Amino acid sequence: MGFQHIKNIKVSGVSACVPKHIEDNRELELLGNAEQIAKFIETTGIITRHTVTGQDIRTSDMCYTAAEQLISELGWDKNDIDVLLFVSQTGDYILPATSCILQGRLGLSNDCFTMDISLGCSGWIHGMATIGALLQNGSFKKGLLLAGDTSTMTKSPKDKSSYPLFGDGGTATALEYEEGAEGLKIHTSTDGNAHQAIIIPDGGFRNFYTEESFIEKEYEDGSIRHNLHTYLDGPAVFTFGITKGPRSITGLAQHYDINLDNVDYFVMHQANKFLVEKVRKKIKVGPEKVPYSLDEYGNTSCSSIPLTMVTRMGEELRGKPLEIMSCGFGVGLSWGSVYFKTAGIVCPEITYI
C-alpha cells in the first residue's frame, strides 16, 4: 500500500544553502532565439538558477553550511544529534559515504547513526520516512536530514532538454522525537522498471567508465551528450509526474482522512511549472497554496521542497502553525508525499556560498 503513519516525531527546523553563482536562462544561447527563450521560460517558469559551474562548491559543502546554520539557530548541542542522513546522487566519493564525512566535519558524536540515501527528486520524502522511522521509538532523539545535489555537474551544457532546468542546492531539516506528536503521514512508491527514464548510463559498476564514456554523441532531439551525462526522457517523466503526483497526494489524503481544504501549503518538487501546475489543477488546489522557488533556483532535485519552504514560506514557518503536504517524484522512478504539521519552527534565511 505504501502508506505509513510515523508518530511521536516533530519537524523542528529547516534551512537551505545555494551557490552565489547565477546562470540566467534569458541569456542562454542553448535555448535558441529570443522567442524560443521566452517560450521556454513561460512553460517551465525557470528564469535563473544558482549553480556550482566553475567553482569547487560541492553538495556536501552546501549541506554542511545549511546544517551548521540550523544547529546554531536551534541551539542544539552537537553531542545530542543521534542521526545524520545524507540524501543525494552527487556525493563526494564513490566511497566512503558522504554522511560519514559530514559527521566528522560537523563535529557530531561518534555515536551518531549516519547513512547515505541515493535518491533524487523524491529523496526528501523518502528521507523524511527514513529519519522518522529511526527516531520514532525514542532511542534516538534528534536527527538531521541533509538533502542536496549538484545536478548541473551531471548535465550536458549542450542538452537543452535538461541543462536549463536544473540548479544546485543543499538543505538541512531537523526532526525530533516528541512523545504524543502527530508525526508524519507518508506515501511512498517505486517503479524500477522505468529506471531508464532518468539515467547516467556509465560510471557506475554496471557500465564502468571507459574512454568511450567521454565521447559526445548527437541524439534525435538535437541534444549532445556523453554517457557520464544524465539522460532525461522528458515526455516519459512528464507523463509519470502528472499521473503519479496527484494520485500520491489524494491517495494519502484518503488513506488518513486528511481534509485537503485545511492544508495551508502544498510544497511540490520543483520539476518545472508546466508539470507542477498540472498536478495542482488535478488536486483542485488554488495557486496561492502552491509556492514556487523554481523561477529563481530551477529544479534543485531533492533540495527543492525544503528550499521552497525556506525561500517562500520562511516567515510563516517561523511565525505560525501550518499544515503542509509535500510531494516529490522523479529518478528511480520513485515518488511519494509527506503530510505534517508545524508549530513555529526554526527557519533561517537562505545562505549563499
Place this chain on the structure above:
Amino acid sequence: MKEKFIELFKEVLENEDKEVNMDDQFRDYDEWDSLTYLSVIAMLDDEFDVIIETEDFKKIRTVGDLLAEVEKRTA
C-alpha cells in the same frame, strides 16, 4: 470527436490557421518541439482523460494514428 481533437491539436501547435490532415506526420511540423510534445500529453489528459505512455506514443506517427489511439482509449 475528430473536430474537437483537431481544434485542440491546433491550439497546442499555437497556430489556429494550421491545416491539419490525418496523414500528417506531426513530428515534421515546424511548430513541433519537445515542449509541444509535453503540451499534447497534457491536452490529451485534460480534455480526453487519456494518458498515452511514452513507449506507445513513440509508435504513433500521424495525426490520424493519434486520433485513433484516443478514440480506442475513450471507447
